Amino acid sequence: MENQLETCKNCEQQFEEGFKFCPHCGQQAKEELTVKVLFYNTISNYFSFDARFFKSFFPLLLKPGYLARRFVEGKRLLYLHPAQMYLFITVVFFFLFSFIQRKQVQSLDETLAKTLKQEKALDTIKDSRIKDSIYAVKLSKKKKEDSIARANVRKTLENNKIFHGFSDNQIDSIVKSDNFKKNDGLNFDFNEASVDSLIASGASDQEIYKQMGMSDDAGSFTRRLYAQALKFYKSRQGGSILQAFYDTIPIAMFFLLPIFALILKIFYWRRGLYAHHLVFSFYYFSFLFTVFSIIIGVNFIIDIPDWIDFLIALSTFVYLFLALKRFYQQGWFFSFFKASVVSFFFLSFVAPLAVLILGMFAFLFY
Numbered sequence: 001m002e003n004q005l006e007t008c009k010n011c012e013q014q015f016e017e018g019f020k021f022c023p024h025c026g027q028q029a030k031e032e033l034t035v036k037v038l039f040y041n042t043i044s045n046y047f048s049f050d051a052r053f054f055k056s057f058f059p060l061l062l063k064p065g066y067l068a069r070r071f072v073e074g075k076r077l078l079y080l081h082p083a084q085m086y087l088f089i090t091v092v093f094f095f096l097f098s099f100i101q102r103k104q105v106q107s108l109d110e111t112l113a114k115t116l117k118q119e120k121a122l123d124t125i126k127d128s129r130i131k132d133s134i135y136a137v138k139l140s141k142k143k144k145e146d147s148i149a150r151a152n153v154r155k156t157l158e159n160n161k162i163f164h165g166f167s168d169n170q171i172d173s174i175v176k177s178d179n180f181k182k183n184d185g186l187n188f189d190f191n192e193a194s195v196d197s198l199i200a201s202g203a204s205d206q207e208i209y210k211q212m213g214m215s216d217d218a219g220s221f222t223r224r225l226y227a228q229a230l231k232f233y234k235s236r237q238g239g240s241i242l243q244a245f246y247d248t249i250p251i252a253m254f255f256l257l258p259i260f261a262l263i264l265k266i267f268y269w270r271r272g273l274y275a276h277h278l279v280f281s282f283y284y285f286s287f288l289f290t291v292f293s294i295i296i297g298v299n300f301i302i303d304i305p306d307w308i309d310f311l312i313a314l315s316t317f318v319y320l321f322l323a324l325k326r327f328y329q330q331g332w333f334f335s336f337f338k339a340s341v342v343s344f345f346f347l348s349f350v351a352p353l354a355v356l357i358l359g360m361f362a363f364l365f366y
Helices: 035-047 051-062 066-073 082-125 128-159 168-176 192-200 205-212 220-235 239-267 274-299 306-328 332-365
Strands: 005-007 014-016
Touching: 051 066, 051 082, 051 274, 066 082, 066 274, 066 306, 082 239, 082 274, 192 205, 205 220, 220 332, 239 274, 239 332, 274 306, 306 332
Parallel strands: none
Antiparallel strands: 005 014
16 A cells, blocks of 8 residues: 655655655645744744754853854754844844833933023023124134134244245235135034024025035035035934934944954964854854843842943953853963953944944934
């Protein structure tokens, strides 16, 4: 008697009826698509949320460097893949962080609106004579700065006659010229009343840019800055910039993590391939985001004192020190020294540069 054959709904290959899974593609032979099955498959497929996660999570917290060491040694199915663990933990972190993020954006908008309202109120009650006196002081200061700038140019030209060959009369002509001006670069200290009147009259953005101080020969980047400055001035909402900044953080982490691995490669040049340092970085950043997630979760219940925040920050450095010692198997002194230098370099140069780039990106594209 011939065995009955079934056709796989996934790969459409035939197999014997008694099989629970298709021998060709591995899909379960008979499985009803229930809500439970749907969500279990989603979690298991994208996050591998199975026994390996629990086997990996507690060593990640309690045994610094252990998972990375075991993964590099070849134990790659017993524990959760470092990239999968990093992905899952960061998703959890940014989900929790979204609640704080929303409050901060709303708070910034409210604070900015309140501040601008107070400034408007103060401007309306100021006496015109006070404004005139302030304008006179500013004008006097500007003239003083202009005279200093002209004197510096004169001195420079006089000291370098041998190179440019200008006579004293030519130098006087250059310095006293009406076209002489000190280049201050971008200047957004414009007359708000004039800009407000142009906006109210429906003037074009190009006219408003000129009123704000943009020159006719400004480049595309400068024009973009003035466009965003005008956009911010019209909306008076800094929360949108902050929101754009927060939105770029997950993307930035995919660049910061490889850079951190590259720094480790420089300090441990003979201690494995770059991929090994990348494995260590995935697990270490997974630990960091786990700690951050716990902090956010606890702050939902109680406000953590500053001294506890300091201890938590210190614990991340201690964790890095112990993880480096276990993973790279060097002595206590060298491990502590390299952990200190790596942390200092990353926090003092790489992280601030990333924040600066993110801030500029957020302002240009919010």
